[in-house]
Amino acid sequence: MKLPSIQLLRSLAALLVAIVHGAGFERTILQENGSVEAPLVSGLFLNGYAGVDLFFVISGFIMVWVTRNQRHGPVAGIEFLFARTTRVYPVWWFAAGLMTFYALGLQNSMFATIGQVTDAAPTYSGEYILRSFLLLPQADYPILAVGWTLIHEVYFYVVFALLILAPRAFLPIGLLVWGGLVVAASFLMPLPATATNFLTLVVHPMTMEFIFGAVIGQMVISGVSWRTGTITVIAAIWLTAALCLQGVADAFTLKWGRVLLFGFPCAALIYGVATLDIQGRTVWLLPAFVGALVTGMLFQLYPTSLDAPYAVRAEALILPVIVGGGAALMVVWAGWLGGQKLPGATLRLGLALRSLHEAVARSGDWSYSLYLTHLFSFGLVKWGFGWLGQHDALAPFFRIGQPGIWDNLLFIACGLIASLIGAYITYHLIERPALAAATMVRRALFSKGSSARGY
Template sequence: MKLQSIQILRGLAALLVVLYHIRAMEALAIGRNGLSEMPLLNGFVTNGFAGVDLFFVISGFIMVYVTEGMRAGIRSSLDFLFARVTRIFPLWWVFAGLISVMFVINGAIGFEDVWNRVRQGEPLVSYLVKSFFLVPQTAPPVLGVGWTLVHEMYFYAAFTLMLLVPRRFWLWILLAWGAMIAGGSAFGLTKPFAADYSALLFYPMTMEFIMGAVVGLAISSGIAWRSGIVTLVAALWLTASLTFQGMEDVNLLMWGRVVWFGLPCTLLVYGFATLELSGRQAWLVPVGIGALIAAMISLLYNLVAESPFSDRLGATIVTVTVGALAMLAVLWAGWLAGQARPDRIRAMTPGFQTAYRSLARVGDWSFSLYLCHPLLLAPVRMAFAEAAKVPWLAPVFQLGHAGPFDNIALIVTSLAVTLLAAALSYRFIERPMIIGFGKLRERLFDRKPEPVAAS
């Protein structure tokens, strides 16, 4: 059974990464115009890369959740591996191929150094082969966000081996896996980028996958303790981490992000999943409203990575306090209204259900959104640069122009374009692939295909 709440988290993770890259494009456009205005998207967005941490936790959870009831053995392992490989590679090849074509065109029109900058010394053929098959190398894959898929394929390979062992041993395997990573770190084997197999094996962010898998085992065992409170705390914790964390240094790229972002994301996945399985999604209303208000407060502080510690600490305290008060206010108002005017609460239910389904739909598009948005943000920026050459359009299209209209226009346009492209990609490319490979999987392994949006 597909969990809509987990799809919502997938959608939020993808949007967080998209906003992070929109901010980078916003700053680049301002600089290209020779202006010095700060981007409008600051605050929690400066740490939007944490969407990847949430993806990794979700991945670990989903792997355990979708394999519940599978019998240990080679057949189950091959079944699982086929499902994962056909889920990742076909769509990855589509977008990696598109970006490769863009690089070829750039080279043909006089930007021969593009490949050299991207490859970072890797021979071209070797670089492309490793990129398309998600093999570790010194440079990021041809489509930069693919570095996370290198880790995903490692997770899937490890989990394929776990499926050879009865499920009752999985917790011990996961604990041993985590101990191996910690031990490797103690012996100096941890690196900030998985440029080879050794660095991949001991990369600290693998702990987030392991934590997600442990959550999956806990939930499948029927453990559901204070799900509502845990979800409230996790949302505030993640908001605090996004607001407070400063510079992207080596420590953050290794163990730092596991602590800052991995732990609250783990609690968030636990909370969302257990609330849905127990039919108590109403808790997500105060969680969502409180987190949204806290995020808006974080944006108003206009923090950047270089902001002083005292500024970041003060903003974090206010952000979390206001978010917590908003959550409590919604809980209190909901309880009072439920006692005095239950008909009013029931009348609001369809609206909340519509919002719930809409957010889950973005989660369905999340893989397409994650892969397609880097290809679209640069053309949007260039289109704005061309429009800004018309004097009367400059207030809206010239990034860095006085006033917020140019920034808002870029952000809204970028979100609209990437979401539309993701929806179309899902509908006409990704979903047909899932259905087609699902039918092939059914014939090969004599089983029903997975639900279309599961991943």
């Protein structure tokens, strides 16, 4: 069973990553056009890489959730690993294949706009491409750079499959031991921001985010429920504040810094929304959304750059958090008052909001495809804007760097729309058929299995 609110968070995580990469495309275009204009995407949106942290915590939660009714043992572990790898690899091979086609043969065409995370392009040796397709750690990013997170994901799946070999009662202890080893080992040796070999992969701090999610999953399936509505509101504002507070990424930020700053609010948010889904109380997502939105919008009004000192950013965040919390309380109060004075209208509004929530949550089905294909979509939009911007009549809207914000705004909007369309197409043409085929094979091999069903 899929939880709609978790699907919604998956979509949010992918969009955060798409926005921060869209900002990178915007900066590149401004530099190419010789413009000194400041990019439109700024402030907390430049920390959208935290969508990866949200993905990792969600992944840990989902692993526990989808195996909650499964008997542990060797067969269950093998089935779990089969289910998860067949979920990840087909779409990855499609996206990495497109990138390989571009890298090896189309670098002078219109697609020569799809960048890597790093400026230095790796050498496209056979070993490099093979390790990229197999999602094995190496010194360089995979050929499609966003795949570095999937290397961590596959590692998570392997270890979780090993934990499933033991009786279910052992799972909390196994997670505790796993986390303890990661903490101890990561402090005993220097680590790069991303795993470059199997050793640095095993002890990388971001593993703790997966463990956070798994612990939350254990709590949810055990029926632990305490003030989940309030926790959801606080966690939403907390995560928004973390996005605002984070400055320029550095060596600490990209390792333990992101775990401490983003991992905890992501875990609290997932606990809240998952429990609210189970209890049928997703109306609490409305004050959480309003509180986070007001907090983020107010912070954006402050002229605070990422390279501003921590104290300056923290001071600029005080008022937005207070007002955002107040806005969330106002929504809660309005809902209570409406329930007292206009119960019929309030009920109809609540049902309409729930339908909207479920409709938007369906985009979570495409989140994996969105994550892997958005660079291609933004690259295509970048090429299109470059072609249209050559015409003087269209320059105010399509030549990035013109006076005003409309050219920048249109580029980001078109990039996100193209990313969603591309994700929808990829999901229905590649991801969904591959998942259906893998499910048929899994059911034939493991007739009584249930792992990964629903996600």
